[in-house]
Amino acid sequence: MYKEIQIGDVTVPMLANGATPLRYKMIFGKDLITEFQGAQSDASKAMDSLPELAFIMAKAAEAREENSDLDMNCLNRDMYISWLEQFGPFDIINASDQIVELYTGNMTTKSVPKKKDKKN
Numbered sequence: 034m035y036k037e038i039q040i041g042d043v044t045v046p047m048l049a050n051g052a053t054p055l056r057y058k059m060i061f062g063k064d065l066i067t068e069f070q071g072a073q074s075d076a077s078k079a080m081d082s083l084p085e086l087a088f089i090m091a092k093a094a095e096a097r098e099e100n101s102d103l104d105m106n107c108l109n110r111d112m113y114i115s116w117l118e119q120f121g122p123f124d125i126i127n128a129s130d131q132i133v134e135l136y137t138g139n140m141t142t143k144s145v146p147k148k149k150d151k152k153n
Contacts, residue, residue, distance in 0.1 A: 034048070034049050034050075034135055034138050035047070035048050035094065036131070036135045038087075038128055038131045038132060038135065039128065039131075040087070040120055040124045040125055040127075040128045041120050041121050041124030041127075041128075043119055043120065043124075045087070045091050045094075046091065046094035046095070047087065047090035047091050047093070047094050047132070047135055048090055048093040048094040048097060049090050049093070049135050049136045049138070050093065052093070052105075053065070053086075053089055053090060053093065053136065054066065056089045056093070056105060056108070057085065057086065057089050059108075060085075060089065060108050060109065060110070060113070061085050061110075063082070065082070065086065068081075068082040069082065079129075080126070083125060083126070083129050083132060083133070084113075084117060084125045085113065086132060086136060087125055087128075087132050088113050088116050088117070089108075090132070090135065090136065091116065092105065092108055092112075092116075093105065
């Protein structure tokens with residue numbers, strides 16, 4: 034799923050897809066699903082995982098641009114820190130609902146079952 038999200042004064046194109054959790058693990062060494070589950074009970078985990086997730090989705094959108102030369106396999110923590118520097122201290126937290134909605138919206142199915150479940 035693609036969406037442009039306003040983070041502070043910056044409009045950030047973001048893309049969530051099946052590779053998002055894998056890229057997250059490759060760059061940050063953590064399981065995204067586990068992080069999300071832990072964030073529900075521990076706010077400090079959300080403070081860490083949310084900007085990291087936003088970074089992955091922003092870079093995925095950037096890599097899909099027609100003239101992009103961004104190699105998603107070369108993302109690293111230094112690029113993450115540089116990306117974060119464009120935002121104010123609470124900008125990503127203020128956009129958290131939209132960021133999470135984009136990611137979780139990617140996890141819902143749009144398919145309709147062909148057979149109806151018959152319960153007798």
